[in-house]
Structures are given as structure tokens and as C-alpha cells.
Amino acid sequence: MTTTTRTALVIGGGIAGPIAAMALRQAGIEATVHEAYDSTADGIGGGLSIAPNGLNALDVIGAGDVVRRVGTPMTGIVLQSWTGKRLGEFGSPPGVQPMQFVWRADLYRALHDEAARRGIRILHGKRLVGADGDSPDGVTAHFADGTTARADILIGADGIRSTVRTIVDPAAPQPSYAGLISFGAPVKDTGLPSTGGKMCMSFGKRAFFGYWVYEDSSAVWFVNLPRPERMTVAEAGKLSAEEWLKVLREQFTHDRTPALDILSRTAPADLLLAGPMENMPKVPTWSRDRMVLIGDAAHAASSSSGQGVSLATESAVQLARCLRDLPYEAAFAAYEELRRPRVERIIAATARTNSNKAAGPAARVLRDLLMPVAMKLVKPEKTAWQFDHRIDWTAPVSRPLRTSG
DSSP states (O other), X not given: OOOSOOEEEXXXXXXXXXXXXXXXXXXXXXXXXXXXXXXXXXXXXXXXXXOHHHHHHHHHTTOHHHHHTTOEEEOEEEEEETTOOEEEEEOSOTTSOOEEEEEHHHHHHHHHHHHHHTTOEEEOSOOEEEEEEEETTEEEEEETTSOEEEESEEEEOOOTTOHHHHHHOTTOOOXXXXXXXXXXXXXXXXXXXXXXXXXXXXXXXXXXEEEEEOTTSOEEEEEEEEOSSOOOHHHHTTSOHHHHHHHHHHHXXXXXXXXXXXXXXXXXXXXXXXXXXXXXXXXXXXXETTXXXXXXXXXXXXXXXXXXXXXXHHHHHHHHHHHHHSOHHHHHHHHHHHHHHHHHHHHHHHHHHHHHHTOOHHHHHHHHHHHHHHHHHOOGGGGHHHHSOOOXXXXXXXXXXXXXX
């Protein structure tokens, strides 16, 4: 029986997959990434933020500057009501580096290029359909094209609709709709002054609007549009960009924020449809036999958290560190003990944020009255647990209290 992990199959070639492969390489484990789609994801996706804790984790594997080169520092987030009233502001705690705003397409390409530079193979057209993980000497992955691959362990980095999660636990929960559909776009010229490196987020009367105006008056914006019934990206795509922009403008007609002006200056060709926002219920089982989950497959945080990529990065690095020091059974259990309390605490906080975005008239009035008071009571140092989290790569991993599986 193999006790030392030497090889790994990483299922999923989005963001978490290449990061996991780089972390494993640093731990002395050879990893090959298998991506379901035949082509790369260049040019796909909207904007996202990398939190300071995510950058800390990327620095552990020498990839932090790769992300900083394609990102823009975000010094703070300003919360507003639909009237333009300032409800509060928050940013990184004192002494903590700023978060980075980055377009997903740029992040994807930068990470894939870095993985290739390090000699990591990323194979496309490898859609997982099954896996045999209970062998004493390895795990075999079966792909839709009829091929197989074998390694010591298999890591599911295949997102919120993870195939690996279902293989690990056929009774695993599925994502739930958060009641919001997301859109976004860059704008070449808003005619507005810079927001000073800060993202402004407005709780509109009918929808949530975030925007960031740069020094040259260009901007990026996103909208979370409440919608009772879930609409897939394919279903939403049946409406043209021009029609969607008209729908979005109507949501902000009565708001006294720059939302309507910015939307009016948005070119239809630049509109990005991010699709429905989803929450992932608690996943009871993260590993079985020689298979384990990371990122959204195990702990999908809503985009409202700004922590999706950052938490996935932390988990990839911690898993690699555990596999470096322990046999896979103990490593999987140690990894879960290190990660589960933290990610579930952050996800719980995000659920409250989503409910604020979809608030009704009465709840909206109460929110706008109480939020300024609540923001004054929040001390920056109290959020340090989330943003200044650091992984000590050099520290040995202790055996867990229980064994995974």
C-alpha cells in the first residue's frame, strides 16, 4: 500500500485547479490537471476580487505577484443607500495589504501561463464520468472520451456543480439559488470623477449596484438583480444585451446614485452575464477513499463574500501541505480540520449579505437605518481573522484527531 503521495489527478482546470497543481508541485507531488471542456476559458467571466488572505496564500507558492500584475489594488468598499446616503465604509484592517480587483479572464490566463511555465500539464476535453478510489495502490479516473488516468490521489477542483463531489458522496447537497442574477461590464467613459481606488456599492430600491470609477473616468460595474425564479445563463442569454440593459436601467430609475448614468453609457457588446448567484449548503463529506474536494466543490462562497478564489487558494495550499507531511488518509482529515471551521464561518456571514441585497421595502428601510450604526461599531481589527489569515508552509502538520474516509 502506498503511504507517501507522489502523484495526483486534479479534476477541473478553472482557477482552483492550476493553483492546486502548483501547490502540490511545491510539496513534491506531481499533478496533472484534467479539464472537461475542449477549449480554454480565455475571455470568459466578469470581475472578481482577491482578498488579502488569498494573496497571502498565493505568496506561499510564489504566485502572488502573478496575480498582482493583472490586478488593481482596491483600497476600500463604500456602502450607499438608494438615495446616495453613505451607510459605511470598510477595507483591509490596518497593516494588511489591499485586496485586488481582477478580471476573471486575466486571472485565468495568468495562472495557466504560470502553471505551464512550471511544467504542469493541463489536459482539455477530459470530462470525468467516474472514479475508482478504493484501490489499495491508487485511484483511476474515467473520462467521457473513453480514456482513463491513474495516480495516488484524485482532487476535485471542479466547481460548485462538482462531479467529484457526487462520486465522493452520492447524497451530497446541490447548490441553491440565492435569488439574484448577476451582470457586469467595463465602461470606457463615465464622465464621473474617480472613486479614489474604492468600490462603491449601492443598495438600490430594486437592485444592488456596485461601481468603481478609475482616474481616467473609465469604470467597472456589476448588478445583482433580485429574481424569485432561477434563470440559467442559457435562459438569460435568450434576451439580447440591449434588452437586458434596458431592464437594468429600469431598476435604477428612481435611485439617486450614478447607476442609471453608468448603465446608459455601457456598450451592449461589453455586457457580461454572470448568471444566477448560488449558495452551497454545508457539504458533509469532503473526502472518501483516495478522493478529496477543494474550492467551490467543497465550500462554495457566494460572490458577495469576495472570498471564493481566496478560500479555494487557501484550501489548495493547506491540502498540499498536509499531503507533504502525512499519508493521504490522515492528510485529508487534517486538511478538513484546518479548513472547515473557517470557510463555514465566512459562508455564514455571506448569506446575511445576500439577504440584504434582496431586501423588500420594509426590510430596506430598517437596513438603511441600522447599517450606519452597525458599521460604526465594527472595528477593523475584528475582521483581521478573515483578511490577515496566513498559512505557515514551513510548520509540520500534526496528525488529526480522527481519520478521514
